[in-house]
Amino acid sequence: MNLRATARESGSVIVIDLSGRITLGEGSALLRQMIRENLGKGHKKIILNLGEVNYIDSSGIGELVSGYTTVTSQGGELKLLNLTKRVHDLLQITKLFTVFDVYSDERTAVRSFQ
């Protein structure tokens, strides 16, 4: 299943709801586009809701890292929400759990920006 993405505002935070696969090609490109579009609009507090993402390959991991460094370099923050078990395990074995701020509850994730 290809990646689908929609962005919504929750206070001063942008939540990007993702579903499908973040893989080499269109999936990674769409994620990059969504993050850059929101940064371009001045939104620097971004949550990626990965609750419906059950597959990420090395290219998708690279895109998450790229999004993180792009947002951070512009003075913003990018956090992750609702990891599925497979994505959780993937971030754990790649040690990226130590890099990303990860939440399982949206309200807590949004509040963490205050």
Added chain:
Amino acid sequence: MPAETKRIEVTLETLLDSVSLAEDICLRIAASAGFDEDDCHKIGMSVREGVINAYRYGHDSQRGKKIHLVFELAPDKMVIRVIDHGPGFNLADVPDPLAEENLLKTSGRGIFLMRSFMDEFEVLRRRQGGAEVVMAKQYPASRGAGPGRRSANTKEE
């Protein structure tokens, strides 16, 4: 598990679509060999990463070069070979993606994932040019029967 080794060969063009096609073919073969859903996921993703490696680094996206996939269903394990016609590479030269200085790099995790998900992993440099990634997963029923071995080497074929 088969009493004799069965061999399936697939030749793919160097196309983005070949990455998912290779994974789909692999998933069918792994499921028919008796692997459970979790193992199928790991084996399929390893093949995906192997083909991405050939597509992106081995062939630099040049469509004319062929990627060869070989699936061998041996009596105790499934062996997968991903063969390209690129310059080849040494595993020792691949940076460790878990090193502190590499954590924020946007690439370089494919080899690590294949190593993590498969029981055996090695890269051969082919005399005629190119790399041959060889990886294997033991069937669930074969696990624990022997000493168990995880390998990750680069060898000259």
